[in-house]
Amino acid sequence: MFSRAYQAHHDRQLALWLLCCAVVIYGMILLGGVTRLTESGLSMVEWRPIMGIWPPIGEAAWQEVFAKYQRFPEYQKINQGMGLDEFKVIFMYEYLHRVLGRLIGLLFVIPLLFFALRGVIRPGLMPRLLLLLLLGGCQGLLGWYMVKSGLVDRPSVSQYRLTAHLGLAVALYAAIVWQFLNLWPRAALPLKSPAAHSMKGLAKWSPVLLLLVYLMILSGGLVAGTDAGYAYPTWPNMGPGFIPPGLYEGTPQWLAAFEDVTTIQFNHRIFAYLLVMIVGGFGLRLLLQNADGFLRLAGAAVIAALLLQVTLGISTLLTRMAIPVAAGHQAGAILLLTVLLFTVHTLRRRQGLIPSDS
Structure with a gap:
């Protein structure tokens, strides 16, 4: 049996490894958003898990992959007449996205084997890490399943598959961050101040905020998958008023929430x-009604991340989905989720709702 100090040392190593994985996955999500915004995702029409790590080398190789691309709907219906130099640009976005996915797999598997062989993974943790590995593998398969939907008869991927691909990536990222927080040295024990009892209820329902932000990100996936942002690039009104004409039209009406750009x-x-009201209220509660300085700081961070995301969202509309702004909007969503993960975990830890050995 390891001593407490020995186990804490290796917990920190595991935590730093998971943090590195989370940072790279954050970059992967951002690169995926840029790939979508530049309409680069269908430039690679083959899925080669092993050999696909090598890019085309030489003019002949580039001509070969370009000729394959020309046989599919995106080129025939949208990019007819595109030159090889233009193709190289969109190809490299998708190529880098796929290669980064493979590197994430290696970044996770190799250290996991190292820690497992050394026998330093605390009891009960290995099943969680193996589940994360399984989710990562499923993410790769889901990515190709998404791409395939745009290689049949329409020059765009299914918004359902794109949203699922984004959702699994964000879920994997959040799970890794949460596990990092479980392993990192506990800087704060449960509060013993008079404010502790008043924060108990807030701590109990705070995970709902994570679910709401996650659902909001999925909603953004539907917007991206249908190009719904281009329908009304104005704010606060949509067309003639706040409520646009044509909401929930069609049969059945509920399907409009997933397929009609105005409704989406x-x-x-x-x-x-x-979310502005609920998450903003949560941040204000921590900032104004809590006696603990660290949680006050966390509340301020939540409010700052929320305001940044709102600003980026409005700016994305008003700039007609300018790529740097729209990419920043997606990055801001993950930043808000990250700040909430840290805040919710800390709040629940200090209220004794997360065991110290989790």
Whole structure:
């Protein structure tokens, strides 16, 4: 049996490894958003898990992959007449996205084997790490399943598969961050101040905030997958008024929430307003009504991340989805989720709702 100090030392090593994985996955999500914004995702029409790590080398190789691309709907219906130099640009976005995915796999598997062989992984943790590994593998398969939907008869991927691909990536990222927080040395024990009892209820329902932000990110995936942001690039109104004409039209009406661009964008906006009130209220509660300085700082961070994301969201509309701004909006969503993960975990830890040996 390891001593407490010995186990804490290796917990820190495991935590730093997971943090590195999370940072790279954050970059992967951002690069995936840029790939979507530049319409580069369908430039690679083959999935070669091993050999695909090598890019085309030489003019003949580039001509070969370009000729394959020309046989599919995106080139025939949208990019007819595109030159090889233009193709190279969109190809490299998708190529880098796929290669980074493979590197993430190696970044996870090799240290996991190292720690496992050394026998320093605390009891009960290995099943969680293996589950994360399984989710990572599923993410790769889901990515190709998404791409395949745009290689048949329409020059775009299914918004359902794109949203699922994004959702699994974000879920994997959040799970790794949460496990990092479980392993990192506990800087704060449960509060013993008079404010401790008043924060108990807030700590109990705080995970709901994580779910709401996650659902908001999925809503953003539907917006991206249908290009719904282009329908009404204005704010606060959509067309002639706050509520646009044509909401929930079609049969069945509920399907409009997933396929009608007006309804999808409207729902995304309303969800955002709801989150501003709920998440903003949570941040203010920590900032103004808590006696603990660290949680006050966390509340301020939540409010700052929320305001940044709102600003980026509005700017994305007003700039007609300018790539740097839209990419920043996606990065801001993950930043907000990250700040909430740290805040919720800390709040629940200090209220004794997360065991010290989790």
